[in-house]
Amino acid sequence: MQISAAPGSGSYRDSVASPDTRPAQEALSAEAFELFRTMSAADQGHALAVLRLLRGEGPVSPDLSAAALLHDVGKADGGLTLPYRTAIVLLETFWPQTLKRLCGYAEGSWRAPFAADAHHAVIGAERCLAAGCSMRTVALVRYHDVALEAVSSDLCVDLERLKRADDAS
Ligand SMILES: [Fe+2]
Numbered sequence: 583m584q585i586s587a588a589p590g591s592g593s594y595r596d597s598v599a600s601p602d603t604r605p606a607q608e609a610l611s612a613e614a615f616e617l618f619r620t621m622s623a624a625d626q627g628h629a630l631a632v633l634r635l636l637r638g639e640g641p642v643s644p645d646l647s648a649a650a651l652l653h654d655v656g657k658a659d660g661g662l663t664l665p666y667r668t669a670i671v672l673l674e675t676f677w678p679q680t681l682k683r684l685c686g687y688a689e690g691s692w693r694a695p696f697a698a699d700a701h702h703a704v705i706g707a708e709r710c711l712a713a714g715c716s717m718r719t720v721a722l723v724r725y726h727d728v729a730l731e732a733v734s735s736d737l738c739v740d741l742e743r744l745k746r747a748d749d750a751s
């Protein structure tokens with residue numbers, strides 16, 4: 583992913599160049615691609631990298647492709663600027679209990695981005711459902727950030743692939 587200078591702008595969204603979204607356009611329905619386009623350039627680039635990684639490993643079903651591209655769509659419009667993302671990584675590493683406290687219901691407050699990040703899998707699954715994605719894609723998005731043991735065995739193989747590619751991208 584190409585990082586560019588962003589004159590006159592400090593936002594995370596504006597600080598990353600737009601990726602080539604053709605693989606997403608080819609893999610998604612028109613409605614799902616519209617949803618994909620609601621994500622920041624950085625998150626679009628991350629999602630495309632996850633799909634690329636999966637495709638490098640072997641065949642990828644349409645449901646898993648869509649989940650790779652949309653798994654973080656719940657973060658769109660969540661106010662997750664670079665300072666918030668940095669703070670989340672630091673809090674997760676050093677003060678997880680503090681992060682947990684910050685993630686409660688917080689609409690309209692400065693804490694809202696913490697909540698958006700914490701609940702992005704649920705929010706993303708709802709958005710995918712509304713965009714007409716398959717139930718398997720919706721489930722993969724919903725559970726991409728939970729422990730595999732908590733998920734039905736039917737989903738496990740795809741979910742494990744998605745989580746591994748997500749962590750590596
Ligand atoms: Fe995620």
Ligand SMILES: [Fe+2]
Nearest residue numbers: 628653654748
């Ligand atoms: Fe991700």
